[in-house]
Amino acid sequence: MLIRETTNEDNLSLLARIRLGRLACARDAQPYVVPLHFAYQDNFLYSFSTVGQKIDWMRASPLVCVQMDEVVNDETWASLVIFGSYEELPDIPAFKIERELTYELLQRQANWWEPGYAKTIIRGAERPLEPVYFRIRIARITGHRSVAEV
């Protein structure tokens, strides 16, 4: 197997297909990484969550990194790493269009509100379900893909 960098065309094609990535944020020197369901449009990843550690940390420190991949098998795969920043889309008139876009993009996906909005029992108590819409502004994409050696 040989590994090559992806082209811009590869990256846009992957972003249009992939719905699940891993989002890393950081507080002080401690990183934190969790699964992220998202929809891509025009240089942003749109997503939705309930308030919790991830949202708290990104509000305090908006630089993030999202990794996503498409694996056909051990020999055929592509992986993207996106550097970007967190932008919250609060429920106020100034963000009405962006919130509607987020909802419209995400609701095309089956069960898009799960697990972001599922009833969650933590240490015996239900987690409060306060919804947060947000997007990741893409600053830079790097990607690699496998190439069969001939």
Added chain:
Amino acid sequence: MLIRETTNEDNLSLLARIRLGRLACARDAQPYVVPLHFAYQDNFLYSFSTVGQKIDWMRASPLVCVQMDEVVNDETWASLVIFGSYEELPDIPAFKIERELTYELLQRQANWWEPGYAKTIIRGAERPLEPVYFRIRIARITGHRSVAEV
């Protein structure tokens, strides 16, 4: 769907089965997340890479986070998040036992040295293949799993 915290027994059972996770490190406030092939034993995740951004950043700032999951389908899944720290296992006599253990654990996996050690072309040039053995010392595990609602 209902989401619950995993038990210690769930966590150890998942760690024994899962071979692929996502490793997040951070430099200043910027997180970075990449796929990680690993093998778990006795509170450590053992792995192998070539020198590059991930190794450079972990050498400078050893706090890391690793996320891994086992997804059967949308309704049946488990996800672990591990907080820990990077420990390099250099090629000197003091680390001989740990390096042999890393090799022994990883070589049980098919193609374990790929893509960590595959020939990689970056901006037209081959990446140098300087191998680095390391392990992540686990400080804390949190996990969640889906539970069918009855």
